[in-house]
Amino acid sequence: NHPDSPKYDLSKLKFIIGGAALPEGLLKAAQARGMTVVSGYGLTETAPVLTIAFLRPEHKDLPQDKKNEIYLRTGIVIPLVQLRVVDEQDRDVPKNGTTIGEIAVRSPWLFKEYIGDPEKTRNAWRDGWFHTGDAAVWYPDNYVKIADRLKDVIKSGGEWIPSLRLEDIISTHPGVNMVAIVGVPHPKWGERPVALIVPKPGYESRLSEDEIKNYLMQFVERGEIPKWWVPDKVIIVKELPLTSTGKIDKKVLRDQYKDLLSK
Numbered sequence: 607n608h609p610d611s612p613k614y615d616l617s618k619l620k621f622i623i624g625g626a627a628l629p630e631g632l633l634k635a636a637q638a639r640g641m642t643v644v645s646g647y648g649l650t651e652t653a654p655v656l657t658i659a660f661l662r663p664e665h666k667d668l669p670q671d672k673k674n675e676i677y678l679r680t681g682i683v684i685p686l687v688q689l690r691v692v693d694e695q696d697r698d699v700p701k702n703g704t705t706i707g708e709i710a711v712r713s714p715w716l717f718k719e720y721i722g723d724p725e726k727t728r729n730a731w732r733d734g735w736f737h738t739g740d741a742a743v744w745y746p747d748n749y750v751k752i753a754d755r756l757k758d759v760i761k762s763g764g765e766w767i768p769s770l771r772l773e774d775i776i777s778t779h780p781g782v783n784m785v786a787i788v789g790v791p792h793p794k795w796g797e798r799p800v801a802l803i804v805p806k807p808g809y810e811s812r813l814s815e816d817e818i819k820n821y822l823m824q825f826v827e828r829g830e831i832p833k834w835w836v837p838d839k840v841i842i843v844k845e846l847p848l849t850s851t852g853k854i855d856k857k858v859l860r861d862q863y864k865d866l867l868s869k
Contacts, residue, residue, distance in 0.1 A: 622646040627770050631777035647680045651717040657681030679751040687713040691744040701744045710735040760789035781809035786854045792867045801837040815840040
């Protein structure tokens with residue numbers, strides 16, 4: 607969104623984006639400039655790369671929207687990485703693209719322990735697998751896609767709502783610059799999603815709660831998300847809090863809006 611950005615030819619730029627999920631809106635904006643962008647995944651503890659969402663030879667003739675579905679996945683493992691998606695009993699979840707579990711990995715370059723924190727180390731390393739704390743789905747072709755951090759998954763009425771999926775959809779609205787979805791305590795459902803949105807320049811007075819909810823209903827009507835995923839509240843803000851690494855600080859947002867739905 608920098609005002610000088612259009613002055614530069616970015617059409618030869620190719621890169622892997624990591625650190626946070628690649629929003630569909632950002633992918634399409636980059637492609638409109640001729641850039642090639644794919645998702646990558648790893649953690650500090652994994653030094654860092656585990657997966658890359660590259661296209662396989664059998665994908666080369668797919669239409670662009672189908673290729674984008676692969677670019678937006680978390681990817682497939684690089685050599686020497688073993689990866690599973692497991693349930694709470696450390697059993698592999700079905701490779702159906704819908705069942706959410708936790709990513710567990712091992713490879714020669716993973717960290718050994720958290721210095722001075724043996725309990726955290728024991729919780730992370732179980733049966734020889736490092737449990738990442740990332741919730742994901744597993745596809746039949748062995749690609750994975752992160753649904754959320756386990757700590758950020760919204761548990762509503764006994765069901766999980768992946769905040770990243772909602773953020774991904776809302777990011778495709780032409781007036782949205784940044785978006786965060788957080789779970790807020792609810793007296794009946796346990797938690798409900800709330801959307802915090804920073805509008806793009808020129809949309810400050812045009813973007814509204816009804817506009818975003820109506821936009822999401824298009825995806826509900828197409829069967830892409832269930833209706834009960836639609837956030838209870840949509841709040842337009844000027845900025846979102848960021849961590850020292852530039853990620854949206856959802857802990858701050860959860861604390862700030864913790865009483866929003868109990869009033």
